[in-house]
Amino acid sequence: MTVTDRPWTFYIEDVTKTYDDGATFANDHITFQIRPGEVYGLLGPNGAGKSTLVKQVIGLLKPTSGAITLGPYDLVADPNVARQLCSYLPQAQVPIDSFKVHEALTVSGRIRGGEKEAVRARAEAMIEALAIEEWRDTLGAKLSGGVRRLVGFAMATVWPGLLVILDEPTNDVDPLRRRCLWQEIRRLGAEGAAVLLVTHNVLEAEQSVDRLALIDEGRLIAEGTPSSLKAADRGRLRLQLMLVPGAETPELPALVHDHSRVGNHLVTVIDEGDAADGITWAQQAMASGVAEEYALGATTLEDAYIRLTGQSKEL
Amino acid sequence: MTSVAAAAGVPTKRSGVGHWLDTYRAMLRWEVTGMRLLLPLTVVVQVLIGAGMIVGIAVLFHGIPSRNALFLSTGAAVVTLITVGIVVGPQLVAQQKQMGTYDFVWSLPVPRSAAASAWITLNVLIALPGMVVALLVALVRFDIDLDVSLSVVPAVALTVFCGTLVGYAMAHAIPKPEVTDGIAQVALFTVIGFSPINFPPENMPGWLASLHRYLPFESMANVVRAGLTEGIVHDLARSYAVLAIWSVGCMALTAWALRRH
Numbered sequence: 001m002t003v004t005d006r007p008w009t010f011y012i013e014d015v016t017k018t019y020d021d022g023a024t025f026a027n028d029h030i031t032f033q034i035r036p037g038e039v040y041g042l043l044g045p046n047g048a049g050k051s052t053l054v055k056q057v058i059g060l061l062k063p064t065s066g067a068i069t070l071g072p073y074d075l076v077a078d079p080n081v082a083r084q085l086c087s088y089l090p091q092a093q094v095p096i097d098s099f100k101v102h103e104a105l106t107v108s109g110r111i112r113g114g115e116k117e118a119v120r121a122r123a124e125a126m127i128e129a130l131a132i133e134e135w136r137d138t139l140g141a142k143l144s145g146g147v148r149r150l151v152g153f154a155m156a157t158v159w160p161g162l163l164v165i166l167d168e169p170t171n172d173v174d175p176l177r178r179r180c181l182w183q184e185i186r187r188l189g190a191e192g193a194a195v196l197l198v199t200h201n202v203l204e205a206e207q208s209v210d211r212l213a214l215i216d217e218g219r220l221i222a223e224g225t226p227s228s229l230k231a232a233d234r235g236r237l238r239l240q241l242m243l244v245p246g247a248e249t250p251e252l253p254a255l256v257h258d259h260s261r262v263g264n265h266l267v268t269v270i271d272e273g274d275a276a277d278g279i280t281w282a283q284q285a286m287a288s289g290v291a292e293e294y295a296l297g298a299t300t301l302e303d304a305y306i307r308l309t310g311q312s313k314e315l
Numbered sequence: 316m317t318s319v320a321a322a323a324g325v326p327t328k329r330s331g332v333g334h335w336l337d338t339y340r341a342m343l344r345w346e347v348t349g350m351r352l353l354l355p356l357t358v359v360v361q362v363l364i365g366a367g368m369i370v371g372i373a374v375l376f377h378g379i380p381s382r383n384a385l386f387l388s389t390g391a392a393v394v395t396l397i398t399v400g401i402v403v404g405p406q407l408v409a410q411q412k413q414m415g416t417y418d419f420v421w422s423l424p425v426p427r428s429a430a431a432s433a434w435i436t437l438n439v440l441i442a443l444p445g446m447v448v449a450l451l452v453a454l455v456r457f458d459i460d461l462d463v464s465l466s467v468v469p470a471v472a473l474t475v476f477c478g479t480l481v482g483y484a485m486a487h488a489i490p491k492p493e494v495t496d497g498i499a500q501v502a503l504f505t506v507i508g509f510s511p512i513n514f515p516p517e518n519m520p521g522w523l524a525s526l527h528r529y530l531p532f533e534s535m536a537n538v539v540r541a542g543l544t545e546g547i548v549h550d551l552a553r554s555y556a557v558l559a560i561w562s563v564g565c566m567a568l569t570a571w572a573l574r575r576h
Contacts, residue, residue, distance in 0.1 A: 008325045055418065058422045059422075060418055060421060060422060070325065071325035072325060073325065073328070078328075080328070080426065081328045083422055083423065083424040083425075084328060084329055084424040085325070085326075086422075088418075088419070088422040089419075090415065090416075090418045090419045090422070091415070092414065092415025092416055092418070092419070093414075093415070093416070094416065094419050095349065095411065095414065095416040095419065095420065096349075097349075097352060098348055098349050098350065098351040098352045098353075099348055099349070103348060107341065107344055107345050107348060110337075110341040110344070111338065111341040111342065111345060111423050111424065111425060112423075112424055113329060113337075113424065139352075141352070152419075161424070162325065162326075
């Protein structure tokens with residue numbers, strides 16, 4: 001099965017998944033669609049219901065209600081066709097301890113229905129594109145976590161389905177190869193696949209996805225392009241303080257709209273008109289020994305994410 | 316379905332015998348390569364289990380009557396066939412669940428039956444050396460008279476098939492891998508020590524012998540023993556029927572567990 005550029009669309013319509021006899025909603029009436037060639041981000045905090053949703057797409061879980069379709073196929077009614085149409089990279093590492101890298105790719109390609117020679121050629125091309133040539137003949141057991149992640153990605157996409165589902169594909173991957181990985185993800189889209197990218201790395205998603213959905217507590221709380229989700233933050237700036245290690249979060253002035261702290265990074269959102277006052281506050285924090293430096297810049301998708309999920313503590 | 320799919324620009328669903336065979340071959344390669352590091356050790360363990368049972372019991376009890384020796388010898392061979400399916404299989408699935416790789420393996424685009432068949436084939440490859448070595452050791456140690464017939468081939472295949480499906484059902488139907496591991500250990504203990512495999516059912520308490528008429532282990536021993544000996548197995552049709560029922564039941568339970576999951 002090869003990627004096609006002819007018309008079809010992947011739909012998730014009103015999908016609900018409950019546990020405990022309906023008492024707990026893992027997914028609550030979720031609806032969105034992905035078109036061929038589109039890289040679609042599924043963002044949300046840990047436990048938001050992202051992986052549960054993905055497992056329903058590939059037939060590992062059955063929705064309590066709702067429909068999942070791709071072209072003419074009902075993926076809920078026919079999990080076999082769901083597995084044929086979707087390529088899936090789970091969040092956990094792939095089981096390749098006994099496989100050499102090139103073997104893992106060629107066997108995966110054959111399992112996914114590719115012809116022997118075509119799969120072999122594509123596997124070699126992917127090894128080169130992901131800059132992992134030096135591990136081509138290395139057993140999976142001897143690979144670092146990042147290289148293993150790249151091999152997992154290549155296994156899922158060496159002979160891709162129409163819908164490629166990637167759950168945190170960049171975990172553990174070094175910055176250089178991360179760039180190669182994003183190029184490969186964009187290439188999948190360019191060749192006509194629909195890519196569903198599950199992540200909580202908001203900054204990477206902003207640069208890489210065409211559209212995205214934000215899920216929190218099982219509900220879809222926002223959907224659109226990165227720019228449209230940031231629209232409410234127009235006229236605002238991001239003021240970031242690098243705190244001294246171990247320092248407590250300084251008292252926030254009234255001009256701060258939202259804030260979050262991850263490690264020693266304190267990120268705040270202020271109005272453009274308050275920039276001067278914000279800088280003064282940041283400089284005072286430095287002068288009092290609470291902060292080491294500060295940076296003022298445009299708001300990012302992360303700020304929209306914080307605003308929409310109401311998360312003010314940690315991402 | 317074909318015309319509708321083509322109209323929508325989506326590839327048609329792959330199916331049919333050719334597709335099944337292609338995916339079976341690919342999954343067999345996946346399983347064999349995946350076990351490459353463990354395969355030699357697993358085969359050696361199976362060989363040691365089979366040969367060890369015969370040598371060990373011969374050391375403990377001198378002057379074993381020939382009929383008992385025949386039971387023990389063929390029983391040890393059967394034990395090696397059963398243990399792969401009901402112990403190694405569940406442990407590997409439990410490991411997949413613990414390492415988080417279960418979802419990846421079960422999201423592969425292959426028919427479940429092709430994936431299961433590839434796994435059963437691998438089990439046969441792992442179990443056969445243990446069976447053969449156990450019989451060879453028995454020939455040397457007890458000087459038994461084997462009467463091998465062609466019926467041993469389907470008997471071995473059905474025994475591994477049924478044992479693997481019992482393990483498969485157990486591994487998939489029980490959500491917690493730790494529980495699966497524990498039950499697999501109990502099953503191993505039951506097979507070796509409390510099943511009429513290495514000895515006739517008359518040697519057991521009546522209630523346990525009756526229970527074993529409905530469990531698969533005695534029937535597994537019966538069908539394999541019938542292919543290796545002459546005149547000591549009766550009611551063979553019932554044994555085949557019991558194994559068929561267990562196989563179908565375990566297939567249904569596995570399918571239900573995978574669907575429910």
